[in-house]
Amino acid sequence: MAAHLSYGRVNLNVLREAVRRELREFLDKCAGSKAIVWDEYLTGPFGLIAQYSLLKEHEVEKMFTLKGSRLPAADVKNIIFFVRPRLELMDIIAENVLSEDRRSPARDFHILFVPRRSLLCEQRLKDQGVLGSFIHREEYSLDLIPFDGDLLSMESESAFKECYLENDQTSLYHAAKGLMTLQALYGTIPQIFGKGECARQVANMMIRMKREFTGSQNSVFPVFDTLLLLDRNVDLLTPLATQLTYEGLIDEIYGIQNSYVKLPPEKFTPKKQGESGKDLPTEAKKLQLNSAEELYAEIRDKNFNAVGSVLSKKAKIISAAFEERHNAKTVGEIKQFVSQLPHMQAARGSLANHTSIAELIKDITTSEDFFDKLTVEQEFMSGIDTDKVNNYIEDCIAQKHPLIKILRLVCLQSVCNSGLKQKVLDYYKREILQTYGYEHMLTLNNLEQAGLLKPQAGSRNNYPTIRKTLRLWMDDVNEQNPNDISYVYSGYAPLSVRLAQLLARPGWRSIEEVLKMLPGPHFEERQQLPAGLQKKRQQGENRVTLVFFLGGVTYAEIAALRFLSQMEDGGTEYVIATTKLMNGTSWIESLMEKPF
Amino acid sequence: MNRTKVDEEEYWHSSKFKAFTFDDDDDELSQLKESKRAVNSLRDIVDDDDDDLERVSWSGEPVGSISWSIKETASSGGPTLEGREQLKARNSLSSYTPLPKPTSSYSLSSFFKALSDIPPKSFAPELRRPKGEYKDYSSDWSLSDTVRRLQKGKVCSLERFRSLQDKLQLLEEAVSIHDGNVITAVLIFLKRTLSKEILFRELEVRQVALRHLIHFLKEIGDQKMLLDLFRYLDRTEELALSQYQEHLSIQDPEKRKEFLKSCIGLPFSVEDVAHIQDHYTLLERQIIIEVNDRHLESSGQTEIFRKHPRKASILNMPLVTTLFYSCFYHYTEPEGTFSSPINLKKTFKIPDKQYVLTALAARAKLRAWQDVDALFTTKNWLGYTKKRAPIGFHRVVEILHKNNAPVQVLQEYIRLVEDVDTKLNLATKFKCHDVVIETYRDLKDRQQLVAYRDKVDKASAEEEKIDSILSNLVSNLDLSFYQPWEINCLQRIYWGYSQD
Numbered sequence A: 001m002a003a004h005l006s007y008g009r010v011n012l013n014v015l016r017e018a019v020r021r022e023l024r025e026f027l028d029k030c031a032g033s034k035a036i037v038w039d040e041y042l043t044g045p046f047g048l049i050a051q052y053s054l055l056k057e058h059e060v061e062k063m064f065t066l067k068g069s070r071l072p073a074a075d076v077k078n079i080i081f082f083v084r085p086r087l088e089l090m091d092i093i094a095e096n097v098l099s100e101d102r103r104s105p106a107r108d109f110h111i112l113f114v115p116r117r118s119l120l121c122e123q124r125l126k127d128q129g130v131l132g133s134f135i136h137r138e139e140y141s142l143d144l145i146p147f148d149g150d151l152l153s154m155e156s157e158s159a160f161k162e163c164y165l166e167n168d169q170t171s172l173y174h175a176a177k178g179l180m181t182l183q184a185l186y187g188t189i190p191q192i193f194g195k196g197e198c199a200r201q202v203a204n205m206m207i208r209m210k211r212e213f214t215g216s217q218n219s220v221f222p223v224f225d226t227l228l229l230l231d232r233n234v235d236l237l238t239p240l241a242t243q244l245t246y247e248g249l250i251d252e253i254y255g256i257q258n259s260y261v262k263l264p265p266e267k268f269t270p271k272k273q274g275e276s277g278k279d280l281p282t283e284a285k286k287l288q289l290n291s292a293e294e295l296y297a298e299i300r301d302k303n304f305n306a307v308g309s310v311l312s313k314k315a316k317i318i319s320a321a322f323e324e325r326h327n328a329k330t331v332g333e334i335k336q337f338v339s340q341l342p343h344m345q346a347a348r349g350s351l352a353n354h355t356s357i358a359e360l361i362k363d364i365t366t367s368e369d370f371f372d373k374l375t376v377e378q379e380f381m382s383g384i385d386t387d388k389v390n391n392y393i394e395d396c397i398a399q400k401h402p403l404i405k406i407l408r409l410v411c412l413q414s415v416c417n418s419g420l421k422q423k424v425l426d427y428y429k430r431e432i433l434q435t436y437g438y439e440h441m442l443t444l445n446n447l448e449q450a451g452l453l454k455p456q457a458g459s460r461n462n463y464p465t466i467r468k469t470l471r472l473w474m475d476d477v478n479e480q481n482p483n484d485i486s487y488v489y490s491g492y493a494p495l496s497v498r499l500a501q502l503l504a505r506p507g508w509r510s511i512e513e514v515l516k517m518l519p520g521p522h523f524e525e526r527q528q529l530p531a532g533l534q535k536k537r538q539q540g541e542n543r544v545t546l547v548f549f550l551g552g553v554t555y556a557e558i559a560a561l562r563f564l565s566q567m568e569d570g571g572t573e574y575v576i577a578t579t580k581l582m583n584g585t586s587w588i589e590s591l592m593e594k595p596f
Numbered sequence B: 001m002n003r004t005k006v007d008e009e010e011y012w013h014s015s016k017f018k019a020f021t022f023d024d025d026d027d028e029l030s031q032l033k034e035s036k037r038a039v040n041s042l043r044d045i046v047d048d049d050d051d052d053l054e055r056v057s058w059s060g061e062p063v064g065s066i067s068w069s070i071k072e073t074a075s076s077g078g079p080t081l082e083g084r085e086q087l088k089a090r091n092s093l094s095s096y097t098p099l100p101k102p103t104s105s106y107s108l109s110s111f112f113k114a115l116s117d118i119p120p121k122s123f124a125p126e127l128r129r130p131k132g133e134y135k136d137y138s139s140d141w142s143l144s145d146t147v148r149r150l151q152k153g154k155v156c157s158l159e160r161f162r163s164l165q166d167k168l169q170l171l172e173e174a175v176s177i178h179d180g181n182v183i184t185a186v187l188i189f190l191k192r193t194l195s196k197e198i199l200f201r202e203l204e205v206r207q208v209a210l211r212h213l214i215h216f217l218k219e220i221g222d223q224k225m226l227l228d229l230f231r232y233l234d235r236t237e238e239l240a241l242s243q244y245q246e247h248l249s250i251q252d253p254e255k256r257k258e259f260l261k262s263c264i265g266l267p268f269s270v271e272d273v274a275h276i277q278d279h280y281t282l283l284e285r286q287i288i289i290e291v292n293d294r295h296l297e298s299s300g301q302t303e304i305f306r307k308h309p310r311k312a313s314i315l316n317m318p319l320v321t322t323l324f325y326s327c328f329y330h331y332t333e334p335e336g337t338f339s340s341p342i343n344l345k346k347t348f349k350i351p352d353k354q355y356v357l358t359a360l361a362a363r364a365k366l367r368a369w370q371d372v373d374a375l376f377t378t379k380n381w382l383g384y385t386k387k388r389a390p391i392g393f394h395r396v397v398e399i400l401h402k403n404n405a406p407v408q409v410l411q412e413y414i415r416l417v418e419d420v421d422t423k424l425n426l427a428t429k430f431k432c433h434d435v436v437i438e439t440y441r442d443l444k445d446r447q448q449l450v451a452y453r454d455k456v457d458k459a460s461a462e463e464e465k466i467d468s469i470l471s472n473l474v475s476n477l478d479l480s481f482y483q484p485w486e487i488n489c490l491q492r493i494y495w496g497y498s499q500d
Helices: A013-029 A040-047 A052-057 A087-098 A119-127 A159-165 A170-186 A197-212 A246-254 A294-299 A304-327 A331-365 A368-381 A391-398 A403-416 A422-436 A438-449 A463-469 A495-504 A508-517 A555-566 A584-591 B005-014 B025-045 B050-055 B066-074 B081-091 B120-127 B143-151 B164-176 B180-193 B196-204 B207-220 B223-233 B236-249 B253-263 B270-299 B303-307 B319-329 B341-347 B352-365 B369-376 B393-402 B407-414 B420-429 B433-443 B446-453 B461-475 B484-499
Strands: A034-038 A060-065 A078-083 A108-113 A134-139 A145-148 A151-153 A191-195 A226-231 A260-263 A285-288 A522-526 A543-550 A572-578 B377-379 B385-387
Touching (some): A013 A170, A040 A078, A052 B066, A078 A087, A159 A170, A159 A584, A170 A197, A170 A543, A170 B180, A191 A197, A197 A226, A197 A522, A246 A304, A246 A555, A260 A331, A294 A304, A304 A331, A304 B025, A391 A422, A403 A438, A422 A438, A422 B270, A422 B319, A438 B236, A463 A508, A495 A508, A495 A543, B143 B164, B164 B180, B164 B196, B180 B207, B196 B207, B223 B236, B236 B253, B236 B270, B253 B270, B270 B303, B270 B319, B270 B341, B303 B319, B319 B352, B352 B369, B352 B393, B393 B407, B407 B433, B420 B433, B446 B461
Parallel strands (some): A034 A060, A034 A078, A108 A134, A151 A572, A226 A543, A543 A572
Antiparallel strands (some): A191 A522, A260 A285
16 A cells, blocks of 8 residues: 555654554544544645545545534434534534434544643533533544654644744654654654754753653664754745755645645646547546655656656556567467556556656746746855845836735845845835735734744854855756755755754864854753664665655755765664645744735 | 846746746647647546546545534435535535634643553543532642643642742642643643732743743633733843734724733834834825815715726725825825825835836726836936836836736836847737837847747737838848849848748
């Protein structure tokens, strides 16, 4: 079902199986036929760990989406609500329960909170007078969801906002818990490195949690050698820039949700002969994107400029394979050809899809505006004209381009200049408020609090030093056959990944000065392993490092880490975990004051 | 945008930047085309049965996935036509109460489930007792036991913590385990049993708990207590912003206006005060304009409203939108009226650039070319007129083109673009042949002229113009520099080009 999770160095199917088992156990607790009422947001993440068939095996006969008023009719014994612990959802549930028809046979109600029960929510149910109606009220701790063979996410959209704006550590606590679960399954991680305030907190929590559960000695042989905890606010720059890998661009343009992407359907209509243009589908085409698809695994992390040639090569191979049918003369040969047909057809379908996607993306990347935007981004990142009002940004405001685009650019400029001159900042603020509405003052304030948009403190701009020391800007980037991670942004090497790379070799001691310029402490901790579990490394065996991005990670950063994993003399393979898979747009959106 | 495309390209290639260009455009495109072609040709070979093969429904949901199944199992009719119709109706969202956008899936929620000791099932029987759950089973749990029980989701009364000292110890114990849910539970208890003054005083020295209380108050929408708290902590700017935020929930424009007025006195930062003041003034203005214009529109007396009925009310629109609106409907009004553009410009100190851009867009939309002309005409003290655009004429041209200005109008402004390359670029892009031809003529660039000759219609006025320039170019050559045979050559070259 999810074989692609086990291809990597660490078999993440183990984690998936563990969470599936827990789900089964809960379902069996509610004996008899059941209907599940879903908080719609949860169906995405749940889809990554279970299919309907699993639920069906445990007598789930109906499924509904949570909405107000009365529940749909269903002849089942149990009604189970799968919900996030949110107050407004409790009100809807209460409405459902209260409008239940008294005359029809009574049904049993249960709630499964994902990922946590909440006292506040139960209090709300009590206030509404329905708390007593629920037989089972439990929690399903889906902290880290396996997305791919080397990728885990908590899918907590607001983690960054909570950590860095509201200083609420709850999501850090869940990150620590997720890491404890991982250690229970994959062994204690002997070395922990970290950079940033939140990283420090998570490490502290982990150490404390471990101390409290010393009763049970972990006897699993450790799979991970190192854990690297990174605060998102150590590298605010990277997510603001436009990602230029294939997967990154798909996400920038269409948004990938729980490994699915919705695309405009026009390019995907199969043109059959004798059929006119009517019956064009209007529903978006939905595709799943992960390494289970061979072609996608090959191209997703490439710079978009290198994708076309791979696609054309594949096309030739597949054409040749189909041509083989002419050479098949004997019954045996024909049989052989036919047996390969399903695989070939799948490959063809995959190629067709990605050719269409590449065309869609190309329409955008070749547009004048995309080019202009990229020019400005690259100027900022290489340190040019970051200290004055930028013409392009001004023009975009005048033409009322989407506000998020403006905010991304202005924040990028601010970060690349260690804050904007007060005059420049005031100018941008004024233009934005006058053009998009004064209420956005609240959003600008949030960005300022998060450190994304700020006045320059003092006269010192640290960014050039950081850029030079960490070699964040590379002039000679090779997009086709990259030799450095900077290919993912066509010149800019993501700071976060550079830190991971330098940690592996030659170690952070070489960059102490720069580390001090970046926010938050950097530290190292060691966790003792029982004598029998200490690893004896084989010659040439790679180390495995888990990089945990607290506050979100982009697909381009993931691509850069995968690139490092694949380097022949790299010596380290990476598994990536995060609070949320994101891009600059979804990130800024999460910081905007609603409703807009 | 100041740079022309050509400029940019030159800059790009000469500078050290790597552009994200598709240099070998042909190559790239053809590669994509090639794979497309291959894919398409393969369709003929094999029957198109992908759906069965991949077991994916059109929308891409793998058959059997959860979101697919919700739709399938919810429509009892099965895959009948009727069922599909229902499905469509359901999917159209109209019948849904849209769920609020998630802001958090984690906060204020949690119950630590120990990895090792107690399996979660062991307390399930307790949960089955609907009545007894908030009752205390034993009143002598120690402090840490209490917190631990809370953490595991067990029922536990906090009432026996009576003294302030006990309560604070309880809070500290909760904070030390980092579990937001437990911290919040204790805070709810403290909020209920302590006076505000004491609660605030104690939290001021316990920052973690304080942040959780602020988050909690925001979550339950207890604005009053939140404001009291900020006031107590002297976090004045947060107080002001938090108060200001409330205006978003006020629908009635008059009430919103009054509320904004009350915000002006709040302790904002210096720059923000000015913005709040402007926000208030703008809404006040919009209310007056709205009443007036709604009347004008419904009476049907005013031509502009008859010809261009308003699409929406102007209330709560941004300033620049309001300016556009007033340039559209109230352009000629004297400065004294609230709805006149000049009045808006002065009141809100709108910069020249912004004003010209907006006015231009509005007048161009109405195809009022004379107004556009007037916008850029300045008279000096001698009475001479001069064309001047604070935004640069290239921008003027772009905006005019966006509003479908005719070529005559466009070329007038393209001629005013100073930079020759930009001018040529724009003229070529918008097919203003005259400007292109004149520019090449002024540059004495016969090669380009000859090349451009191919782009204009055969036997058109443009072609004629090019030909006459070309012949002039040769005849105007200073022939004294040349030997007679060279002149001969030159003439032959010229005729050779122009005759084919």
